[in-house]
Amino acid sequence: MGGGAANKVDQATVNAWDNHGNSAGANVLGTRSVGFEDQVNLWIEGAEGRVRMPRSMLPPIRGGENGWFKLKDIEISDREITASVAVNALNNPKLRVDRCSGMISISGKAGDFTGRCQKYDPATERRAF
Numbered sequence: 001m002g003g004g005a006a007n008k009v010d011q012a013t014v015n016a017w018d019n020h021g022n023s024a025g026a027n028v029l030g031t032r033s034v035g036f037e038d039q040v041n042l043w044i045e046g047a048e049g050r051v052r053m054p055r056s057m058l059p060p061i062r063g064g065e066n067g068w069f070k071l072k073d074i075e076i077s078d079r080e081i082t083a084s085v086a087v088n089a090l091n092n093p094k095l096r097v098d099r100c101s102g103m104i105s106i107s108g109k110a111g112d113f114t115g116r117c118q119k120y121d122p123a124t125e126r127r128a129f
Contacts, residue, residue, distance in 0.1 A: 002104070002115020003037040006056040033111070040104060040115060041068075042097070044081065049074050051085055051095060057110040062088050071095065 010032045015025045038054035049071035063069065063086060071083040072092065081097040085106065093108025097117060106113040 001037065001039050002113055003035065004054065004057070004106075004111055004113035005033040005035050006054075006111035007031045007109065008034050038113070040106065040113065042095075042104070042117065043068075044071070044074065044076070047074060049083060051106075053085065053087070053093075053106065054113055057093070057106070057108070057113060059088065059091055059110055062091075 008031060010030050012028045013025065014028070015023065017023045034056065036054060036056040038056060040054060041052035043050050050068040051071060052067050053069060070086045072086050074081070074083040077099075079099055081095075081099060083095045084092040085095055085108070086092060087108070087110075091109050093106050093110065095104070095106050097104045102117045104113075104115050104117050
């Protein structure tokens with residue numbers, strides 16, 4: 001589990017009138033930061049990997065398969081795992097897992113996420129229910 005802040009597009013419209021009946025209007029586009037809590041699922045085997053990103057960080061136009069996104073440029077060392085997440089052609093957030101502390105971070109155009117990893121081995125883990 002973890003949390004972060006997603007960058008969301010925001011729009012505002014302003015209209016003004018004076019005493020002589022003249023008017024003016026403007027549209028303002030920007031982004032705002034929206035906090036969220038979510039979890040990330042990560043699977044890595046050899047040189048291949050996939051991640052299930054927090055929904056709040058996903059753009060409307062995206063790739064993926066059943067919520068899973070391929071990892072690119074995976075680098076694994078004794079201390080960390082780094083990769084890029086292939087969300088779409090313009091959005092490739094950076095993923096980093098600290099193998100000593102278990103901290104995971106994802107940072108990109110759509111926002112940032114930090115959390116703590118728990119190793120899961122289906123062969124040795126007991127089911128919760």
